[in-house]
Amino acid sequence: MSKAAETTATEGAAASGELLELYERMSFIRALDELTMALFERREITGTALHVATGQESCPVAVSTHRRDADVMFSTHRGSAHCLAWGADPVKTIAEVLGRAGGFASGLGGHMHIVDPDSGVLGTNGIVGGGLPLAVGAALGLRMQGVDAIAVAYFGDGAANTGACHEAMNLAQVWDAPVLFVCENNRFAEMTYSDALTAGTVAGRARAYGIPATEVDATDVRDVVAAAGELIAGIRGGGGPALLDCESFRMGGHFVGDAQHYREEEVEGEGPSDPIAAARTVLAESGGDAEALTSADERAVSRAEAVLAEVMAMPKPGIEDLERMEDR
Numbered sequence: 475m476s477k478a479a480e481t482t483a484t485e486g487a488a489a490s491g492e493l494l495e496l497y498e499r500m501s502f503i504r505a506l507d508e509l510t511m512a513l514f515e516r517r518e519i520t521g522t523a524l525h526v527a528t529g530q531e532s533c534p535v536a537v538s539t540h541r542r543d544a545d546v547m548f549s550t551h552r553g554s555a556h557c558l559a560w561g562a563d564p565v566k567t568i569a570e571v572l573g574r575a576g577g578f579a580s581g582l583g584g585h586m587h588i589v590d591p592d593s594g595v596l597g598t599n600g601i602v603g604g605g606l607p608l609a610v611g612a613a614l615g616l617r618m619q620g621v622d623a624i625a626v627a628y629f630g631d632g633a634a635n636t637g638a639c640h641e642a643m644n645l646a647q648v649w650d651a652p653v654l655f656v657c658e659n660n661r662f663a664e665m666t667y668s669d670a671l672t673a674g675t676v677a678g679r680a681r682a683y684g685i686p687a688t689e690v691d692a693t694d695v696r697d698v699v700a701a702a703g704e705l706i707a708g709i710r711g712g713g714g715p716a717l718l719d720c721e722s723f724r725m726g727g728h729f730v731g732d733a734q735h736y737r738e739e740e741v742e743g744e745g746p747s748d749p750i751a752a753a754r755t756v757l758a759e760s761g762g763d764a765e766a767l768t769s770a771d772e773r774a775v776s777r778a779e780a781v782l783a784e785v786m787a788m789p790k791p792g793i794e795d796l797e798r799m800e801d802r
């Protein structure tokens with residue numbers, strides 16, 4: 475099995491709801507984020523900022539269980555987890571994040587410019603809200619070409635306040651575009667609590683355009699699998715766009731190194747929390763195979779370490795990589 479196929483969830487997993495498999499996929503993404511963060515903190519990665527998705531793994535892993543080959547995905551500035559869950563090659567993805575020559579754009583784009591058309595990853599994006607209109611255009615294109623596929627557009631609750639988000643929702647509905655808008659609602663836009671910036675709700679905005687919307691607490695990945703599955707079935711059945719609002723938990727700061735002086739202490743049991751810890755608790759308490767859980771942990775970490783080792787052995791991009799990118 476290819477590395478891409480290993481990380482891409484299948485529709486079968488969605489149907490059987492195999493929590494252990496979902497747990498391992500989330501843990502692999504978490505392990506890569508943690509290894510990458512450690513390198514960034516040691517100043518071994520070039521670039522100005524690094525945004526990771528620790529705590530938010532359930533949403534992309536769950537949504538991607540419904541992915542079919544021709545589907546396409548548009549991501550955000552916090553997007554390497556989206557790409558990994560969708561099925562982008564982990565080595566090329568992390569090479570791009572770490573600025574190494576084996577990345578999709580020879581390491582010249584960085585984590586906010588990950589693009590891999592072969593796996594349907596049509597771009598992480600440094601422009602907040604920027605992926606939403608692109609996804610609507612892609613979805614319309616798919617429909618006009620008679621391709622039986624959907625576009626998925628991730629965005630944050632901060633992006634929900636952009637004009638681009640409203641324009642995208644409006645035209646998606648007018649055009650019946652087969653697009654799933656997925657809000658990772660982590661309650662923050664950079665260092666500001668969203669409720670200080672946001673009137674109404676994200677789901678309420680979609681409904682105002684006639685778009686069906688579901689709100690789900692993303693702590694339990696199985697809930698997200700179910701909610702996303704229902705909405706995606708509607709889209710594939712010709713129902714037009716839909717929106718999934720995932721109440722998510724941003725474990726860290728806005729970027730790696732953010733001191734988070736603005737953050738109030740979270741009250742345990744209130745609001746969404748770490749989906750990996752939650753899945754681990756369910757698995758450990760369900761009387762299942764403890765060895766299988768330990769093996770899943772070990773596989774996730776050792777695979778992530780192998781990815782990192784391969785990437786760190788790569789050269790940094792040179793002038794020839796820049797010239798090659800210009801020729802493309």
Ligand SMILES: Cc1ncc(C[n+]2csc(CCOP(=O)(O)OP(=O)(O)O)c2C)c(N)n1
Nearest residue numbers: 552600601602630631632633660662663664
């Ligand atoms: C158009 C635009 N405006 C502002 C910014 C600066 N900026 C970067 S991330 C961010 C907050 C985004 O919040 P949200 O959409 O909730 O995503 P999250 O960071 O929580 O994942 C802002 C304002 C930007 N990158 N692009």
